[in-house]
Amino acid sequence: MIARFGKREWGWLCVFVAAVLLLPAILGRTGFSRAAFDPAPLAELSAMDPAPQVVLIGDSMLGTRIDPEVLERLSDVPNFVNILEGSASARWYLYLKNYLADSGVRPKHVVVFFRDRYLTDPVFRTSAQYQELLHQSMKADEPVVTRLLEGQDTTRFAKVAKFFEWLYPSQQLRERVADYVVLRAQKLTDNLTADGTDFDVALDRTFDIDLLRSDMPSELASENLNQAAFDPSPEMSFLPHIVELAKKNGWHLTFYRVKRRPQEGDHRKDDSELVDYIANLRAYLEANGADLVDVTNDDSLGMDYYSDGDHVSETMRPRYTEQFFERNRGLFQ
Amino acid sequence: MIFHSLDFIVFFVLVVAVYWALPFRWQNVFLLAGSWFFYGYVSPWFLGPLAVATVADFFIAKGISRHRSQAKLLVGVSLAVNLGMLGIFKYFGFFVDNMNALLSSVGLTTFELGLSIIMPVGISFYALQSIGYTVDVYRKHIAPCRSLIDYALYVSFFPQLVAGPIERSTHLIPMITASRTVDAGRITSGLQLMLWGFFKKVVVADTVAITANKIFALDEPNFALLWVGVFAFAIQIFADFSAYTDIARGAARILGFELMENFRGPYLSQSPHEFWGRWHISLSSWIRDYVYIPLGGSRCGPGRNTLNLIGAFAVSGLWHGAQWNFVLWGLYWSLLTIGYRLVGVETKPFAANARSILSGSLKVFVMFLLTCFGWLLFRETNSDYLWKYIVTNPIAVTNDQWRVALFLGIHAGIFALPLFAYDLACRLPARVIHGFQSHAVARRTTELAVACLLFFGILILRSNAPSEFIYFQF
Numbered sequence: 001m002i003a004r005f006g007k008r009e010w011g012w013l014c015v016f017v018a019a020v021l022l023l024p025a026i027l028g029r030t031g032f033s034r035a036a037f038d039p040a041p042l043a044e045l046s047a048m049d050p051a052p053q054v055v056l057i058g059d060s061m062l063g064t065r066i067d068p069e070v071l072e073r074l075s076d077v078p079n080f081v082n083i084l085e086g087s088a089s090a091r092w093y094l095y096l097k098n099y100l101a102d103s104g105v106r107p108k109h110v111v112v113f114f115r116d117r118y119l120t121d122p123v124f125r126t127s128a129q130y131q132e133l134l135h136q137s138m139k140a141d142e143p144v145v146t147r148l149l150e151g152q153d154t155t156r157f158a159k160v161a162k163f164f165e166w167l168y169p170s171q172q173l174r175e176r177v178a179d180y181v182v183l184r185a186q187k188l189t190d191n192l193t194a195d196g197t198d199f200d201v202a203l204d205r206t207f208d209i210d211l212l213r214s215d216m217p218s219e220l221a222s223e224n225l226n227q228a229a230f231d232p233s234p235e236m237s238f239l240p241h242i243v244e245l246a247k248k249n250g251w252h253l254t255f256y257r258v259k260r261r262p263q264e265g266d267h268r269k270d271d272s273e274l275v276d277y278i279a280n281l282r283a284y285l286e287a288n289g290a291d292l293v294d295v296t297n298d299d300s301l302g303m304d305y306y307s308d309g310d311h312v313s314e315t316m317r318p319r320y321t322e323q324f325f326e327r328n329r330g331l332f333q
Numbered sequence: 334m335i336f337h338s339l340d341f342i343v344f345f346v347l348v349v350a351v352y353w354a355l356p357f358r359w360q361n362v363f364l365l366a367g368s369w370f371f372y373g374y375v376s377p378w379f380l381g382p383l384a385v386a387t388v389a390d391f392f393i394a395k396g397i398s399r400h401r402s403q404a405k406l407l408v409g410v411s412l413a414v415n416l417g418m419l420g421i422f423k424y425f426g427f428f429v430d431n432m433n434a435l436l437s438s439v440g441l442t443t444f445e446l447g448l449s450i451i452m453p454v455g456i457s458f459y460a461l462q463s464i465g466y467t468v469d470v471y472r473k474h475i476a477p478c479r480s481l482i483d484y485a486l487y488v489s490f491f492p493q494l495v496a497g498p499i500e501r502s503t504h505l506i507p508m509i510t511a512s513r514t515v516d517a518g519r520i521t522s523g524l525q526l527m528l529w530g531f532f533k534k535v536v537v538a539d540t541v542a543i544t545a546n547k548i549f550a551l552d553e554p555n556f557a558l559l560w561v562g563v564f565a566f567a568i569q570i571f572a573d574f575s576a577y578t579d580i581a582r583g584a585a586r587i588l589g590f591e592l593m594e595n596f597r598g599p600y601l602s603q604s605p606h607e608f609w610g611r612w613h614i615s616l617s618s619w620i621r622d623y624v625y626i627p628l629g630g631s632r633c634g635p636g637r638n639t640l641n642l643i644g645a646f647a648v649s650g651l652w653h654g655a656q657w658n659f660v661l662w663g664l665y666w667s668l669l670t671i672g673y674r675l676v677g678v679e680t681k682p683f684a685a686n687a688r689s690i691l692s693g694s695l696k697v698f699v700m701f702l703l704t705c706f707g708w709l710l711f712r713e714t715n716s717d718y719l720w721k722y723i724v725t726n727p728i729a730v731t732n733d734q735w736r737v738a739l740f741l742g743i744h745a746g747i748f749a750l751p752l753f754a755y756d757l758a759c760r761l762p763a764r765v766i767h768g769f770q771s772h773a774v775a776r777r778t779t780e781l782a783v784a785c786l787l788f789f790g791i792l793i794l795r796s797n798a799p800s801e802f803i804y805f806q807f
Contacts, residue, residue, distance in 0.1 A: 009517035012777065016521050019781055020528070024789045129797055161339055170792040177793050185743040189736045199740070202733040206551075206558065213552040213718065 025167050034169045038136040041095070045080075045103035052080035052105065054331055057095060058113030059087045061258045064311040065113070070321040075332040080107075086133060088118055088125035090145060093238040093245070094137035101249050109331045110251045112242070113258055115310065116274060119281070120230060120237035122148040132172050144234075144241050208308050229273065230280035243288045253290035254331065255281075256324075259301045260310045270296065293328065334374040335801060336580045337534050344371065349587055357512040361486050364588070368491035372455070379453040382418050383489060389414045390463045391484045394470040394477040404471050411467035415460040422452045427655030454805055455495035457652055459488050461619055466502040468623055475502050483509050490590070492581040496574070496804040498595040498615035505590070513589030523586030525784055529755075530579030532787045537752060538573035539796035541565045541745045548741070549712060556727040557738035563705045565745040566712050571600065572752060573803045574613070598756035600704065603696035604678055605670040608704060620649050643667040653711070658719060662710040669703060683760075 054077060056062055063083035071079060084091050092112055100110070118124065126134050126149055138145060150162070186199055234240045246253045257278070270278065282292045295301065305320060307313035312320050325332065334341050348367045355363055373380045393411045397404045420428075433443035466487070469475045478484035487506050493499075548554050548562030578595040585592045599612035609617040621630075625645040631638050643664065650663020683693045713719040730738075770776055 009521070013517040013521045016524070016781060016784065020524075020784045020788045023785050024792050027789070160343065164339075168792050174793045174795075181744065181747055185740050185747060188743050189740045199736070202737050203740075206734065206737045207547055211552055212550050 024170070035132045035135040035172050037098070037139050041082075041099045042103055045099055045105050048078075048080065048105065050078045051107070053077040053107050054079040054109045054111065055100060055105075055107045056081045056111045056113065057084060057087075057092055058256075059084060060311060061115055062113035064307070064313075064317060065258065065320045066324060067317045067321045070318045071325060074322065074325045077108075077332050079332070084133075086125060086130055088130075089114075089120070089122060089238040089242075090124075090126045090149070091130075091134055091137055093242050094134070094142070094145065096242060096245050098137060098139060100251075101245060106249065107251055109254060110246060111254045111256055111328075111331065113256050115258055115260060116270075117277060119239050119255065120228075122237050129175060129178075132175050135172075144238070147235070148238060204308060230277045230284070232280075232284045239284075243285075243290060246290065247288070253285070254328070255285060255290065255292050256328075257292065257294040257296060258310070259296045259298055261306050262301075262303055295327070334371050335805075336577065337531060337799065340374070345584060352588060353515050360513070361480075361482055361509060364491075365482055365486045365489065368486065368489040368494060371491040372489060372494055375454075376451075382422065382453050382456060383459060386415055386418065386459060386463045387485045387488045388481075390467050390488075391478065391481050394467050394484075397467065397470050398477045408467055408471045412464060415464050419456060419460050422450055422456055424655045425450055458497045458499055459494060461499050461616075461623075461652075462502075463488055465499070465619060465623060466506075469502045475506060478506060478510075480510075490585070492584040492588070492590075493592055496577045496581075496802055497613075498578055498581065498593050499619050500592060500615070501619075504593060508590050516589070519589070520587050521780075523583040525780060526579050526583030526586065528583075528784055528787045528791075530576040530581075530583060532791055533572040533576035533579065533752065534802070535795040535799060536790055537748050538569050538576060539799050540748050540794075541568045541572070542800055543796065543798055544741045544745050545569050545712075553721070554725070555730045555734045555738070556725045557730045557735050558741070559722055559725055560705070561738045561742040561745070563709050563712070564742060567600070567701075567705050567708050568745055568749040568752070570708065570711075570803055571596070572749075577802050577804060598759055600701055600753075601697055601756055601760065602700050602704075603681070603693060604673050604700060605666060605703075606673065608700060609666075609670075616649065616652070620645050620652075624648050639671055642670055646670070654714075656714045657716065658710055658714050662707055665707055665710055669707075 054075070056066060056079065060083070062081065063085065066081050068079075068081040071081060082095070084095060087095075096110065100107070112119075134145075150158070190199075231237070232240055243253065245251075278292075278294065282294075285292050300323070301320075305312050305316045334344060344367075348364075352360055352363055352367075369380060369383075372383065390411055393407050393414075397407045400407070429444070436443050466475075466484075470477050478487070483506065486509050487500070487502065488494075490500075490505070490509075542565075545562050545565040548558055548565070551558070554562060575596040578592075582592045582594075593615055595613060595615050597611040597614065599608055602608035602611055625641055628641040628644055629637055630641060633641070646663040646667035647660055648663070649666075650659040650661070653659040653662070678696065681689070681693065683689055709722060710719065713722060769779075
């Protein structure tokens with residue numbers, strides 16, 4: 001090797017590399033650090049009068065199925081339907097620990113809406129666009145979350161990736177910039193609508209799952225979850241930690257497995273591995289004083305209930321709420 | 334190993350550090366080992382066909398040089414080896430499917446293949462590079478490599494192994510056999526090129542890909558939506574493929590190699606001829622030199638020339654994939670080229686007057702629309718859907734649908750802006766570029782600012798849905 005060490009060129013290379021790598025890190029430290037803990041839900045819970053006796057949490061599976069007003073009307077006891085958009089087990093655990101438990105509210109029942117294996121995939125919906133929401137639910141020290149999320153990262157160079165995440169805490173700004181670009185593009189098109197339809201409605205209508213072509217995988221928009229067998233160990237998922245929280249706080253836990261969008265023949269069958277998984281989940285929950293309500297084989301929930309994907313349509317939401325209430329009347333007494 | 338992964342970053346930093354610390358005689362050995370590691374990272378099995386092509390063509394080229402009387406036969410053997418492997422790994426399933434379709438159409442029994450063949454990534458690229466070498470030795474453009482290690486490195490040089498540029502032996506082999514020096518200026522420039530490539534891939538290509546994929550997943554996209562989808566795909570494929578080339582060229586530059594340019598502002602072309610001089614240059618020039626010219630090129634009558642053009646473009650189309658839509662895409666381009674020739678549309682450089690700018694811009698616009706139509710043929714592999722798309726009614730679009738389409742188009746357009754800005758900057762008059770480059774402070778300040786912006790852009794604008802490079806499938 002014959003090195004051409006032109007001092008100026010090498011000096012410039014060092015300046016170049018240092019500036020490119022460090023400037024975003026400094027910027028990240030000054031203005032775009034990770035989201036801080038959001039105390040608003042805590043205040044919201046504490047301020048509830050009367051305090052809810054039944055708390056329902058979940059993602060859009062809950063949001064599109066349960067109409068809080070209908071449930072309020074049907075139920076004799078105060079309840080709280082808390083829809084955590086884009087959430088999964090990590091945020092459910094954090095909500096229960098940092099908000100519900102800390103608020104002093106002592107509900108009798110906590111109902112968690114979930115799909116298939118969502119309860120035991122700890123990393124699901126914890127990165128990218130979901131990270132900021134997760135951080136907003138986290139306090140400064142969250143040993144369970146840290147251990148579970150880092151412990152699950154079996155990819156090569158996971159520590160290097162973590163270091164980069166620490167060096168460039170850009171996720172929050174990333175979300176804002178993405179939203180800003182979408183908003184600008186949306187505003188430019190606003191003048192075109194004559195009928196005043198909501199833009200999001202028009203967008204959803206355009207890409208409705210029923211409009212997808214037949215030769216595309218039906219689960220185009222679905223998310224890949226860990227397909228492992230059920231494992232109740234605390235090192236593997238948030239579920240045992242949620243169960244422990246419930247025991248500690250005197251809540252009765254009910255896990256409500258929703259029926260996903262039916263496929264051909266108006267029925268979507270679980271594969272044998274999922275059947276085993278659910279059986280083991282049920283056994284584990286029952287052994288720990290919790291319940292599993294599984295409505296996946298309810299034939300009355302036909303295609304007419306669904307809008308896009310596994311979401312229940314706006315028009316069927318009241319009906320679904322009534323059915324939910326009837327099925328779980330015991331919770332609301 | 335894919336470029337936009339942490340694995341590659343770690344691999345590349347280690348390779349560069351060790352490589353430049355080694356004496357020259359060990360550098361090629363180390364690069365070869367690194368290239369094989371890079372290629373076999375996901376599946377070591379892929380190394381088999383690569384080794385076959387390498388060893389076969391190394392000895393065939395030696396044979397061509399020593400036994401000139403049997404040179405043609407040996408070139409034929411090289412073609413048989415490389416095209417045979419392509420045939421088995423890339424086209425066999427296609428052949429069986431079409432054979433079965435033919436048999437069933439005449440009422441005969443079809444047959445099952447009984448095994449599934451996985452195509453090694455990059456085989457289409459290194460097969461052409463290997464064929465090019467034996468033909469170059471046959472044409473006496475280059476002497477056969479004396480060292481198997483040098484030749485193996487020519488075939489498997491990791492920056493360009495998987496998706497090109499398809500290098501010429503006369504260009505790359507002399508760089509492999511000559512000693513190389515560490516040059517800080519080249520390392521800086523290589524890093525800039527890699528940054529630009531990463532930006533194009535993770536910010537532009539992967540973002541507009543979401544729009545294109547969503548639209549092409551629809552059963553019956555309306556006219557407006559369909560063409561926004563095609564526009565998004567046009568941006569995606571350019572950003573994606575040119576990103577790979579830039580990362581490859583940047584990485585090679587850091588290692589002391591200068592790979593050929595593969596893209597030069599293709600969407601600012603005024604004619605098909607100009608487009609193919611600017612799009613995937615390493616492939617189009619390969620097809621020109623090793624297919625079109627040997628067929629007779631333009632040194633023959635108009636009828637034969639037309640056939641040569643159609644043949645060359647059909648080969649180019651089929652090279653992209655074992656699907657009829659790629660052949661159709663190639664034929665479309667041949668017809669477009671012939672049509673432009675007949676009409677006599679010429680490519681003229683922009684002059685500093687309104688008329689020239691207007692007529693030039695119009696030609697660029699028309700060419701871009703025609704290119705987009707080509708991308709529709711390229712993107713859609715299902716013939717039923719392709720036909721449905723082509724006959725989509727342009728009138729049956731509601732206000733809402735226009736609104737959604739326009740929104741998606743603007744969104745894709747925003748992400749395409751850096752590409753067009755870069756291409757326009759590259760087309761600035763030579764004196765402006767030269768003046769800028771000779772002013773060291775201005776050049777360095779601008780380069781640093783752009784690099785910082787690109788890296789910052791990668792951090793905050795990168796897509797949440799990363800995807801593989803499109804050309805990996807070819």
